[in-house]
Amino acid sequence: MNIIKHLFLILTAFSSGMIIAAGICAFIAVIGVVPRMAAKTQTPDKIKFYETAIILGGILGTLNLIFKFQISNGFLAVPAMFFVGIFIGCVAVSIAEVLDVIPIFMRRSKIKRGISAFVAAIAIGKAAGSVIYFILPHFYKL
Amino acid sequence: MDIYIEPKKKFLAEGRRLIFIKDIASVYCSGTSAEKINSIQIFTVPNGAEGVYSVSFLDIVKAVSNEIPQAKLTNTGEKEVLIEYKKEHKKTSKAFKYVQMIFVFLILLCGTATAIMSFHSDAQIPQIFNGYYSMFFGSEEHSKGVLEVPYSIGLAVGITVFFNHFGKKKLTEDPTPIEVQMTAYEDEVIKNQLDSASKKEKEK
Numbered sequence: 001m002n003i004i005k006h007l008f009l010i011l012t013a014f015s016s017g018m019i020i021a022a023g024i025c026a027f028i029a030v031i032g033v034v035p036r037m038a039a040k041t042q043t044p045d046k047i048k049f050y051e052t053a054i055i056l057g058g059i060l061g062t063l064n065l066i067f068k069f070q071i072s073n074g075f076l077a078v079p080a081m082f083f084v085g086i087f088i089g090c091v092a093v094s095i096a097e098v099l100d101v102i103p104i105f106m107r108r109s110k111i112k113r114g115i116s117a118f119v120a121a122i123a124i125g126k127a128a129g130s131v132i133y134f135i136l137p138h139f140y141k142l
Numbered sequence: 143m144d145i146y147i148e149p150k151k152k153f154l155a156e157g158r159r160l161i162f163i164k165d166i167a168s169v170y171c172s173g174t175s176a177e178k179i180n181s182i183q184i185f186t187v188p189n190g191a192e193g194v195y196s197v198s199f200l201d202i203v204k205a206v207s208n209e210i211p212q213a214k215l216t217n218t219g220e221k222e223v224l225i226e227y228k229k230e231h232k233k234t235s236k237a238f239k240y241v242q243m244i245f246v247f248l249i250l251l252c253g254t255a256t257a258i259m260s261f262h263s264d265a266q267i268p269q270i271f272n273g274y275y276s277m278f279f280g281s282e283e284h285s286k287g288v289l290e291v292p293y294s295i296g297l298a299v300g301i302t303v304f305f306n307h308f309g310k311k312k313l314t315e316d317p318t319p320i321e322v323q324m325t326a327y328e329d330e331v332i333k334n335q336l337d338s339a340s341k342k343e344k345e346k
Contacts (some may be wrong), residue, residue, distance in 0.1 A: 021300030043242065049247065050247065054254045059298045105191055111178075
């Protein structure tokens with residue numbers, strides 16, 4: 001009886017993993033971050049290479065549930081967090097863009113120029129928000 | 143005389159200001175004058191300014207009828223062709239390209255790992271695992287791995303199936319989801335550039 005229960009448990013966990021993986025990957029694929037990066041670096045033929053990065057990243061992030069990774073060289077955190085920051089920055093702006101916030105506001109307010117200034121404002125605002133969140137007390141608790 | 147013209151989506155002109163029909167379209171005609179049509183000059187980049195310009199099918203019709211008045215044109219391709227003019231051929235070194243590729247690779251690797259972990263903590267996956275375990279065994283105390291290991295395997299399988307390949311090995315012949323997105327993105331960029339190019343021409 002116990003074995004059957006365990007089998008069901010394993011099946012449940014396996015299926016959850018498959019569906020959640022597809023959900024997260026669909027999110028990253030649909031939000032259009034990767035095509036933009038590929039276009040910017042003029043490597044649209046290397047999409048498979050980038051998808052491999054997503055596959056490995058997803059697996060690594062999940063393995064963190066089981067193993068507590070220990071990397072002895074703490075300085076590696078600096079470049080790693082830099083890359084994470086770029087990714088989260090791209091995704092955060094993509095969400096706002098997908099929801100068409102900026103075009104709708106520009107249409108409503110009948111402003112036709114200054115997109116570059118607005119984009120700069122968004123970037124500065126996000127960076128300032130991030131700094132405030134991590135440095136000022138009360139916002140960020142471990 | 144029937145002439146079939148299939149304009150392309152985009153033509154990249156590097157260091158050349160004169161654009162001929164053969165650059166922006168493929169031509170078929172029943173007579174022998176395909177050569178003649180191919181070498182009709184369709185567009186000159188004004189002032190040699192770098193940028194994007196558009197040539198519409200109507201422009202092609204006008205240019206061809208100037209040369210061959212009895213021509214009857216049929217369009218089998220795009221309505222407008224985007225012409226991107228650059229003063230010289232820019233070549234990025236291979237090493238720089240690899241650096242860029244590795245940069246993007248690392249962003250995606252670290253970013254996706256963070257995305258999945260933030261999803262786990264956001265959705266409180268460990269608590270859900272506890273719930274599952276107590277559903278089957280009545281207590282929430284379980285050795286780590288009973289649910290986490292199959293979940294992780296499932297996640298790896300799910301990602302691989304979703305992207306349709308692992309490394310360079312493809313599972314089926316379909317294009318991968320991001321390759322599809324890439325094509326859609328490139329089409330959108332061309333559409334947008336055509337829009338702004340024709341807007342600029344109207345302002346003049």
